[in-house]
Amino acid sequence: MEISFYGAAEGVTGSQHLVKVNGKQILLDCGLYQGQRDESFMRNRTLPYDASKVDVMVLSHAHIDHSGNLPNLVASGYHGPIYATSATRDLCNIMLRDSARIMREDTEYLNSERRKSGQPLLTPTYSMADTMQALSLFHSLEYQTAFEIAPGVRLTFYDAGHILGSAVVLLEVDEENRHTRLLYSGDLGRNGMLLLRDPVIVPNIDYLILESTYGARKHPPIEQAEAQLGEIVRETIKRRGKVIIPSFSVGRTQELVYALHRLNVAGRIPKVPIYVDSPMAFSATEVFRLHPESFDKDTYDFMTKHQDPFSFDNLHYVRRAKESAKLTRDQKAKVVISASGMAEFGRILQHLARNIGDKRNTVLFVGYQAEDTLGTRIKAGDRMVPILGSNYRVRAQVCVIDAFSAHADQTDLVNYVRGANGHLRQIFLVHGELEGIRGLKTALGEAGFEQVTIPKLGETVRLVAEQS
Numbered sequence: 001m002e003i004s005f006y007g008a009a010e011g012v013t014g015s016q017h018l019v020k021v022n023g024k025q026i027l028l029d030c031g032l033y034q035g036q037r038d039e040s041f042m043r044n045r046t047l048p049y050d051a052s053k054v055d056v057m058v059l060s061h062a063h064i065d066h067s068g069n070l071p072n073l074v075a076s077g078y079h080g081p082i083y084a085t086s087a088t089r090d091l092c093n094i095m096l097r098d099s100a101r102i103m104r105e106d107t108e109y110l111n112s113e114r115r116k117s118g119q120p121l122l123t124p125t126y127s128m129a130d131t132m133q134a135l136s137l138f139h140s141l142e143y144q145t146a147f148e149i150a151p152g153v154r155l156t157f158y159d160a161g162h163i164l165g166s167a168v169v170l171l172e173v174d175e176e177n178r179h180t181r182l183l184y185s186g187d188l189g190r191n192g193m194l195l196l197r198d199p200v201i202v203p204n205i206d207y208l209i210l211e212s213t214y215g216a217r218k219h220p221p222i223e224q225a226e227a228q229l230g231e232i233v234r235e236t237i238k239r240r241g242k243v244i245i246p247s248f249s250v251g252r253t254q255e256l257v258y259a260l261h262r263l264n265v266a267g268r269i270p271k272v273p274i275y276v277d278s279p280m281a282f283s284a285t286e287v288f289r290l291h292p293e294s295f296d297k298d299t300y301d302f303m304t305k306h307q308d309p310f311s312f313d314n315l316h317y318v319r320r321a322k323e324s325a326k327l328t329r330d331q332k333a334k335v336v337i338s339a340s341g342m343a344e345f346g347r348i349l350q351h352l353a354r355n356i357g358d359k360r361n362t363v364l365f366v367g368y369q370a371e372d373t374l375g376t377r378i379k380a381g382d383r384m385v386p387i388l389g390s391n392y393r394v395r396a397q398v399c400v401i402d403a404f405s406a407h408a409d410q411t412d413l414v415n416y417v418r419g420a421n422g423h424l425r426q427i428f429l430v431h432g433e434l435e436g437i438r439g440l441k442t443a444l445g446e447a448g449f450e451q452v453t454i455p456k457l458g459e460t461v462r463l464v465a466e467q468s
């Protein structure tokens, strides 16, 4: 058996790892690389392997940096099954179609530049038709149900506790007379996250491919998130201000809505109107409603009493652009959750432009902000920021809640490795910037795990398991 690391090696995006075993090729994830526009276009367009020779595709979860290049895989000749949980399939149904739309708009932008300099025009990496074709190849498998995906290879999904439908991927491989357990973490969540069950630790692993996003960090306790949110809403409403929250439409927005619902029924926040201004968040919430099988016990208990975690009296979903424009103009005290999560594009920009100059308001960050984004500039305390082509003075309060993170931190990751151990022969650290990967390698070394490899992009490693 061998593994080639074709993405998210010494980086966080574009996850794709190709396993060759028993004469078959199994692809783990097929994510989009997300970086500078030109570089991203080229890297995503050309797959580093022959898609027509891949036999089986296994998808850990729906985030675009894990699933977003599936339509290109299919357009490049892949026609086998795509195994995922049913919640992942349903989220991909909206997220991949949205990705095809963004792909088309990005290509139009690049072409407008190319036209000026007389360069040949580009076509989008994939089309909506490719996306529909990819969606037709999905086969859903529920958690903890082993299924033979290739001769001598059994796949089992376990809860990863990261986003709805997310899975840790176990491959049990019988090769000649050897039995090997290979575990791919996908993205690993945290214990105690709202809505989702905790990540399942899978024991007795031989080889582990482990994410290391926060391998060098320790998160504040998750229990703080809801209390902090309540306090920020209370304080802002007392000033008759608005709480403006840039939020990812899938996952974080539903967590926020559920947290606000819980605060509401507990009487810990005033009953002001709460708006979710994002058509994508509306669609994603529909998918959440369809998959209560993915929820934890707290959420079940809440549902028994209050039915739907994602709707309550003073909560409004805004879908149409006209209603969104009206909401932007309304100056009453309220909470507005809108996308994009890093304030790079979308309706959140209108809300920020209107409200960032008023000291009664609060801009609240609840998610990761990449470098060079508007979100990072506001979060860093810049007093003047460009929004939609004009400069705005920041007078609103700027607050940050880090405790909502959906990724395991260093302590969680080391504990996960301890639990997966039995006869761990090698750990491959992927999906992290160098700081995270190196921090995790050091922490694992201190915990007694020396067999840690940091694969380079495109590197192939041959696994030689002990005979059992």
Ligand SMILES: [Zn+2]
Pocket (backbone or CB within 6 Å): 061, 063, 066, 162, 187
């Ligand atoms: Zn993810």
